[in-house]
Amino acid sequence: MLINTVILFVKDVLPVFIMLSFISMFHIPQLMTRRDVILLLLLTLAGMWLLNSHIESLSELFDGGGLELLYTVIDVAVYFALLMSCIIFISAKPINIVQKLILIVSIAGYIAINLSEFFLYFSTFLVSSQTLVSTLVGASFGLGICVSFTALFALTLNSLRRNRPIVLLLVWALYLAGFLAQTLYQLQQIDVLNSGRVLWNSSQWVADSSEYGYLLKAMFGYVSTPTTEYAVVYLLSLILFAAVIVLPRKLSRAKLNPMGGLQ
Amino acid sequence: MVRTNKDRFFLVSLLMLISASLSAKTKEYYLTLQNHVFVPSEIVIPANTKVKLVIVNKDDTMEEFDSFDLNREKVLFPGKKGHIFIGPLPAGRYEYFGEYFPNTARGTIVVEANHVD
Numbered sequence: 001m002l003i004n005t006v007i008l009f010v011k012d013v014l015p016v017f018i019m020l021s022f023i024s025m026f027h028i029p030q031l032m033t034r035r036d037v038i039l040l041l042l043l044t045l046a047g048m049w050l051l052n053s054h055i056e057s058l059s060e061l062f063d064g065g066g067l068e069l070l071y072t073v074i075d076v077a078v079y080f081a082l083l084m085s086c087i088i089f090i091s092a093k094p095i096n097i098v099q100k101l102i103l104i105v106s107i108a109g110y111i112a113i114n115l116s117e118f119f120l121y122f123s124t125f126l127v128s129s130q131t132l133v134s135t136l137v138g139a140s141f142g143l144g145i146c147v148s149f150t151a152l153f154a155l156t157l158n159s160l161r162r163n164r165p166i167v168l169l170l171v172w173a174l175y176l177a178g179f180l181a182q183t184l185y186q187l188q189q190i191d192v193l194n195s196g197r198v199l200w201n202s203s204q205w206v207a208d209s210s211e212y213g214y215l216l217k218a219m220f221g222y223v224s225t226p227t228t229e230y231a232v233v234y235l236l237s238l239i240l241f242a243a244v245i246v247l248p249r250k251l252s253r254a255k256l257n258p259m260g261g262l263q
Numbered sequence: 264m265v266r267t268n269k270d271r272f273f274l275v276s277l278l279m280l281i282s283a284s285l286s287a288k289t290k291e292y293y294l295t296l297q298n299h300v301f302v303p304s305e306i307v308i309p310a311n312t313k314v315k316l317v318i319v320n321k322d323d324t325m326e327e328f329d330s331f332d333l334n335r336e337k338v339l340f341p342g343k344k345g346h347i348f349i350g351p352l353p354a355g356r357y358e359y360f361g362e363y364f365p366n367t368a369r370g371t372i373v374v375e376a377n378h379v380d
Binding site for chain 2: 004008055056059060064067117120121124125185188189190191194195198207208209213223224225
């Protein structure tokens with residue numbers, strides 16, 4: 001029970017911590033004030049409450065594919081909101097209220113979904129006195145792992161921002177590509193999209209079920225058996241990122257300002 | 264507006280294709296979760312064919328069907344059933360488990376190239 005709680009915590013909650021690391025790098029304090037962070041927190045809590053109280057009826061919508069569709073819509077919204085905010089960050093333009101609201105609402109939705117999944121598990125075992133202690137201890141260990149990793153990851157990102165801003169952009173591009181590509185599985189699961197051919201199998205090197213697999217999936221969308229469409233969406237996302245951020249003539253003339261914008 | 268015989272032929276072909284794809288029903292396979300155990304623990308499905316896996320949760324607790332091999336995750340509510348589509352897959356063995364009770368809720372989907380029902 002203890003080990004399972006740690007694993008589930010890392011699987012469901014680590015992606016949230018990784019996203020928060022990127023957000024703290026790109027959005028705070030340039031795009032988000034302390035008040036915005038509080039709004040993000042409140043919206044996340046409201047989203048979690050809404051999801052947990054209606055999750056069963058939501059799952060029955062659209063012939064049993066309601067949750068998958070909701071998760072896909074939110075993930076795609078988060079992808080475009082993060083891409084938009086990255087453009088704003090690079091160009092050092094002020095963010096307007098609509099853009100800020102899109103960013104905050106979509107991120108709150110994403111965090112609410114991930115945390116709700118863990119809280120469903122948590123609530124199942126918290127009611128039993130036999131599993132209460134091991135669940136709480138496991139969650140504490142999981143939280144410790146996530147916080148430690150996030151601290152190191154944020155330090156690395158901060159160092160890249162100061163010394164290698166282009167590498168930071170590359171890491172961000174890979175993160176966003178993996179984030180978008182993973183939405184495909186939700187749609188394939190409910191038969192909105194067909195599954196294509198598996199391109200390769202790298203599970204003998206890094207299995208999806210291993211700790212490295214969890215980490216690489218959360219950071220760069222690693223899957224050991226990617227399908228054709230997964231690779232296509234991944235590549236298209238990288239091309240889109242390059243097109244909207246790296247390619248503009250502005251970048252060729254000016255250096256990336258590590259504190260946001262261009263010098 | 265349909266103007267020529269060629270247009271009519273194209274339209275009729277398109278309608279036939281759509282109706283054929285709607286009528287081609289995906290084969291269903293059933294899996295039951297009871298006492299935190301998936302029954303049957305092994306399901307055999309044909310290779311290179313999309314199938315629908317219907318999972319019935321007869322327990323009074325939640326469970327999450329999870330498979331790294333299949334890239335599928337589905338929350339199963341107590342006393343309810345859910346379904347997922349899997350495949351087309353190459354021949355092989357694909358493991359799945361229940362996230363909440365992974366020690367007991369485990370099973371395998373065997374994909375066979377020469378599968379006969």
